[in-house]
Amino acid sequence: MKSNILKHSLLSAAMLASAQSLIAAESAAANISSQVKSEDIIEILHKGGFMMWPLAVLSVICVVLILLYFFTIRRNAVVSDKFMSAAEALIRKRDYLGLVAQCQRQNQSVARITEKTLDFMTKNTGTTFKEVREVAQAEGSRQAGILTHRISYLNDVGTIAPMAGLLGTVIGMIRAFMEIADGNHEPGAHAIKLAEGVYQALVTTASGLVIGITAVIFYSIFRGRVQKYIAELEAAATHLMALLAAQYNRRGGVAPQPVYTNDPDEQGYGNDTVRRHAVTRDQASASSDRPSNDSPEIHGI
Numbered sequence: 001m002k003s004n005i006l007k008h009s010l011l012s013a014a015m016l017a018s019a020q021s022l023i024a025a026e027s028a029a030a031n032i033s034s035q036v037k038s039e040d041i042i043e044i045l046h047k048g049g050f051m052m053w054p055l056a057v058l059s060v061i062c063v064v065l066i067l068l069y070f071f072t073i074r075r076n077a078v079v080s081d082k083f084m085s086a087a088e089a090l091i092r093k094r095d096y097l098g099l100v101a102q103c104q105r106q107n108q109s110v111a112r113i114t115e116k117t118l119d120f121m122t123k124n125t126g127t128t129f130k131e132v133r134e135v136a137q138a139e140g141s142r143q144a145g146i147l148t149h150r151i152s153y154l155n156d157v158g159t160i161a162p163m164a165g166l167l168g169t170v171i172g173m174i175r176a177f178m179e180i181a182d183g184n185h186e187p188g189a190h191a192i193k194l195a196e197g198v199y200q201a202l203v204t205t206a207s208g209l210v211i212g213i214t215a216v217i218f219y220s221i222f223r224g225r226v227q228k229y230i231a232e233l234e235a236a237a238t239h240l241m242a243l244l245a246a247q248y249n250r251r252g253g254v255a256p257q258p259v260y261t262n263d264p265d266e267q268g269y270g271n272d273t274v275r276r277h278a279v280t281r282d283q284a285s286a287s288s289d290r291p292s293n294d295s296p297e298i299h300g301i
Helices: 002-046 052-072 081-092 096-105 109-123 129-181 189-250 271-289
Strands: none
Touching: 052 129, 052 189, 081 096, 081 109, 081 189, 096 109, 109 129, 109 189, 129 189
16 A cells, blocks of 8 residues: 555656656747747848848838837827917907917917918008908918928838838849859759849848838828818918908908907907097087187178
């Protein structure tokens, strides 16, 4: 009985030791295989030739542009609710110079449109609303072009990278065929040499495609975001132009003048009082100019 128990304990201990050794061997093999794979990838990229250096530069540019656009292309950089509320309040007060000063402190696309429009309107008092609207439309088109042009660099990277990779492949193929054309190899070695040259040359094409596909994907994402922000910019500019059109209509198509003082008549308060004072002054001046009964003109003297 004791001998059977001893045999079973020895057998279990041996099985446990063999399992631990198998686990350690598998982990070591996995580490070795990962190191080999990483070394193989580095070696394969190194064998791509000198065209891998331009592709590396393009990959760095692609990553930098993606990070830059993620942080700079946002709604608050185009139009913000805070600026629109302040601009609407200042336009209703006809404080155009104050709105121009606020636009100069903001770095938004709608602020640039508002600044150009109000600067033109305040410096050219005889202009019509149609001319002011044309100025706003021209500046709006310029701001939309700036937003669209910024992300075009990412599209350029997506176009150039596959072409550069294809150029590296063509150069590698030419070198492989030139080595085979020397004739210093055995008949069976020609195919091996050609295969080696081809796989080395195709590394540049694969690298260029990876860079190009990544750049095009992120370009599509940023293009959709820019188009959305341009639509919001057009809506905001149209709202501000409607407020200015209302100011023009109140003055019969004449350009509204900016308010410089706190005159209650200019601010829209106390109009009845000011109007009564004006009527009183007109009546007084009319009575002073009217000849009295004692004047020589009445008696013909």
